[in-house]
Amino acid sequence: MNVLVTGGAGSVGTWVVKLLAEQGHAVTVAGRSEHKDVEGMARYASLDITDAEACRRVVDGHERVIHLAAIPSPGGVPGSTLFNINCDGTYNLLDACVLCGVDHVAIASSINALGQKYGVKPWPVHYFPVDEDHPQLHSDPYSLSKHVTEEIARYFWHKNGLSSISLRIPAVMAPGPWSADWLKRERESGGRGFASDFWVMIDSRDSATAFDLASQPIYEGAHICFVNDTVNVVGEPSRDLAARWYGYVTDWHAPVEADEALVSPDRFRRLTGWEPRYSWRGVADGAPLP
Numbered sequence: 001m002n003v004l005v006t007g008g009a010g011s012v013g014t015w016v017v018k019l020l021a022e023q024g025h026a027v028t029v030a031g032r033s034e035h036k037d038v039e040g041m042a043r044y045a046s047l048d049i050t051d052a053e054a055c056r057r058v059v060d061g062h063e064r065v066i067h068l069a070a071i072p073s074p075g076g077v078p079g080s081t082l083f084n085i086n087c088d089g090t091y092n093l094l095d096a097c098v099l100c101g102v103d104h105v106a107i108a109s110s111i112n113a114l115g116q117k118y119g120v121k122p123w124p125v126h127y128f129p130v131d132e133d134h135p136q137l138h139s140d141p142y143s144l145s146k147h148v149t150e151e152i153a154r155y156f157w158h159k160n161g162l163s164s165i166s167l168r169i170p171a172v173m174a175p176g177p178w179s180a181d182w183l184k185r186e187r188e189s190g191g192r193g194f195a196s197d198f199w200v201m202i203d204s205r206d207s208a209t210a211f212d213l214a215s216q217p218i219y220e221g222a223h224i225c226f227v228n229d230t231v232n233v234v235g236e237p238s239r240d241l242a243a244r245w246y247g248y249v250t251d252w253h254a255p256v257e258a259d260e261a262l263v264s265p266d267r268f269r270r271l272t273g274w275e276p277r278y279s280w281r282g283v284a285d286g287a288p289l290p
């Protein structure tokens with residue numbers, strides 16, 4: 001099958017492309033560079049996603065699309081540029097999918113679509129575990145752009161019947177010494193650095209499987225789904241972490257036992273059958289990498 005992966009040369013996309021190539025798909029990686037080596041696993045196409053006609057040309061001939069191309073955090077470019085690339089780019093790409101007959105798209109949203117991590121105004125947690133119904137409050141251009149891209153996906157479902165899943169991914173961790181050392185430091189800090197992400201992450205290989213499933217015709221509609229490991233990365237009881245950093249939260253919508261994650265991926269699990277295979281449970285305390 002011909003699969004297009006925008007942003008497929010990035011830190012998340014390389015794992016997605018590797019998985020698709022191993023499955024025997026013909027993969028096209030689209031990115032901003034004029035030329036890029038993708039190690040023979042896929043062909044490369046230069047694409048400016050803010051160019052609607054260029055999006056149509058690149059999408060044409062593909063049966064599935066995985067859209068990862070975006071500015072991944074605020075600060076590197078002006079807010080207006082970030083918003084334009086992330087939002088106009090998503091609109092152009094999904095419009096091209098409709099014109100070219102693609103019927104399912106996986107889209108990279110972010111856990112930060114909630115508005116909590118980069119916001120310059122307070123963002124209150126209403127309840128745990130956090131799920132897709134939790135209120136959002138945006139005060140930075142990145143989180144706002146991710147919220148808008150989710151709404152763009154809903155628009156194309158209602159208007160054109162284009163099915164999609166916007167995956168709210170947290171930090172994506174590739175197995176290796178750097179990741180293990182980072183988690184050890186986080187454990188020693190008592191969870192300070194990762195509190196705004198509610199101590200959830202996802203293994204690179206599990207994120208690749210999630211994007212693969214989200215681009216397959218196994219569901220209908222436009223969905224927003226958290227996708228993350230089912231345990232916290234610190235290794236402490238999750239209720240203790242919540243009490244330490246979010247002590248004002250008293251509403252619990254579901255029981256959370258031991259180190260069970262404070263962000264629920266259950267909607268995506270029900271929708272696609274996805275389950276994380278590579279848990280980082282205990283790595284912060286010296287357990288081997290998954």
